[in-house]
Amino acid sequence: MTIDLRSDTVTKPTAAMRAAMAAAEVGDDVFGDDPTVNALQSRIATMLGKEAALFVPTGTQSNLCALMAHCGRGDEYLVGQMAHTYRWEGGGAAVLGSIQPQPLPQQADGSIALAEIEAAIKPDDAHFARTRLLALENTWGGQILPQPYIEAATALARRKGLATHLDGARLFNAAVASGVPVAEIARPFDSVSVCFSKGLGAPVGSALVGSKEVIARAHRIRKMLGGGLRQAGVLAAAALHALDHHVDRLAEDHANARALAEGLAGLPGVTVAPPQTNILFVDLAPAKAAGVVDRLREAGVLCTGLYRLRFVTHLDVSAADIRRAITVLREHL
Numbered sequence: 272m273t274i275d276l277r278s279d280t281v282t283k284p285t286a287a288m289r290a291a292m293a294a295a296e297v298g299d300d301v302f303g304d305d306p307t308v309n310a311l312q313s314r315i316a317t318m319l320g321k322e323a324a325l326f327v328p329t330g331t332q333s334n335l336c337a338l339m340a341h342c343g344r345g346d347e348y349l350v351g352q353m354a355h356t357y358r359w360e361g362g363g364a365a366v367l368g369s370i371q372p373q374p375l376p377q378q379a380d381g382s383i384a385l386a387e388i389e390a391a392i393k394p395d396d397a398h399f400a401r402t403r404l405l406a407l408e409n410t411w412g413g414q415i416l417p418q419p420y421i422e423a424a425t426a427l428a429r430r431k432g433l434a435t436h437l438d439g440a441r442l443f444n445a446a447v448a449s450g451v452p453v454a455e456i457a458r459p460f461d462s463v464s465v466c467f468s469k470g471l472g473a474p475v476g477s478a479l480v481g482s483k484e485v486i487a488r489a490h491r492i493r494k495m496l497g498g499g500l501r502q503a504g505v506l507a508a509a510a511l512h513a514l515d516h517h518v519d520r521l522a523e524d525h526a527n528a529r530a531l532a533e534g535l536a537g538l539p540g541v542t543v544a545p546p547q548t549n550i551l552f553v554d555l556a557p558a559k560a561a562g563v564v565d566r567l568r569e570a571g572v573l574c575t576g577l578y579r580l581r582f583v584t585h586l587d588v589s590a591a592d593i594r595r596a597i598t599v600l601r602e603h604l
């Protein structure tokens with residue numbers, strides 16, 4: 272049996288989740304008629320301490336709805352050089368929103384230095400795009416943004432008249448690992464995006480949360496982007512099931528990632544970054560790196576290796592799978 276550590280998006284809905292999906296009450300959500308979507312939106316908004324929420328097919332669309340709700344044509348947003356909204360979303364903000372990204376270098380913990388943020392905010396001058404928004408990401412590469420940093424960066428943004436958005440695709444991982452409640456992490460932001468389709472184990476779906484006003488703008492943009500779904504309650508039911516049953520268990524994924532890191536300790540030419548949540552990065556000496564993803568696949572362990580080797584633990588990986596993966600990895604690394 273292959274052990275798939277490419278991403279926490281590879282999970283399959285459990286039997287109980289499928290039963291919840293099959294039993295969902297539905298309606299046409301474009302008319303606002305789907306009771307399960309409405310229940311999910313109100314539940315996630317309450318959980319994150321915001322007025323309103325919007326269910327969307329993907330995290331990419333959620334982030335794009337947010338960026339376009341905060342920024343108009345020719346506006347600019349400040350974002351980390353390796354942040355998902357900038358690097359991994361096909362340039363959607365620029366292509367579809369005519370929003371200019373101002374990428375900034377990130378420090379090892381994922382934060383952008385406050386001085387970099389301040390220096391990147393353009394003066395009100397016809398030469399410059401209008402800087403409108405600061406976008407942060409938590410977790411970033413599985414790392415938890417320190418809460419005091421979040422407070423300081425969002426306070427700086429507010430002082431400068433910028434809106435703030437959090438890409439919280441793995442917000443629940445951050446909360447479970449740090450003990451800081453999701454509402455506390457979300458509090459300083461004008462909008463927050465969360466994914467149900469990652470560690471929470473739903474097949475599809477994300478939510479954007481924020482004030483009624485921001486979500487009303489995002490709702491119009493979602494329609495324009497083709498994200499107005501009809502009987503989406505079957506999908507929202509999976510997300511509700513995940514919120515009921517798959518949040519606390521994220522601690523198991525974090526323990527599995529730590530076990531994997533410990534199991535790889537001491538191999539020559541192999542540098543393992545200690546994981547804070549469910550994502551483990553491994554750097555290999557160049558001699559070991561060539562073709563390694565393919566060799567591991569043949570040996571039954573799937574991972575990704577675009578910049579560094581990445582192993583992600585999730586609902587469908589057990590502690591026994593991790594022990595088996597360690598044996599395979601020790602042999603092939």
Ligand SMILES: *Cc1c(COP(=O)(O)O)cnc(C)c1O
Nearest residue numbers: 329330331332355408438440466
């Ligand atoms: C996965 C991910 C997204 C986007 O999610 P999709 O549903 O794949 O579009 C956004 N941000 C981060 C940090 C992610 O990991």
